Amino acid sequence: MTTEKKYCKECNEQIHGRRDKQYCSDYCRTQHFNNRDVDISNFMRRVNYIIRKNRNILSTLNTKGKTKAHKERLIDAGMNFDYFTNVYRTRAGKIYYFCYDQGYVELEDDFFALVVKEDYVG
Ligand SMILES: [Zn+2]
Numbered sequence: 001m002t003t004e005k006k007y008c009k010e011c012n013e014q015i016h017g018r019r020d021k022q023y024c025s026d027y028c029r030t031q032h033f034n035n036r037d038v039d040i041s042n043f044m045r046r047v048n049y050i051i052r053k054n055r056n057i058l059s060t061l062n063t064k065g066k067t068k069a070h071k072e073r074l075i076d077a078g079m080n081f082d083y084f085t086n087v088y089r090t091r092a093g094k095i096y097y098f099c100y101d102q103g104y105v106e107l108e109d110d111f112f113a114l115v116v117k118e119d120y121v122g
Helices: 026-061 071-077
Strands: 066-070 086-089 095-099 102-106 111-116
Touching: 026 071, 026 095, 026 102, 026 111, 066 071, 071 111
Parallel strands: none
Antiparallel strands: 066 111, 086 095, 095 102, 102 111
């Protein structure tokens, strides 16, 4: 028989009673799941915000459906290259990154070609 002490996953209080309990109380169990949901929603909100901002930057620079922009110009505008909605790799091995309908592909000398995906879904 084990005498291992168990502690509440939420408040770290020692748990008394049944050994399979993970929380000291119903309150802590509810809090734990609520807090987890808040963390996930905050994270999702942040990611959505960054991707929407990226899309906005790209569409502001790319008014004609196709253009070139230097990397510094994108970074100055606040572009975050770590976040995008999807990636498209051509047969030639070029990689297009999309933020919804707005995409970019790296050219030489830190320039990017900005493109718009016409039929976004599919
Ligand atoms: Zn607790």
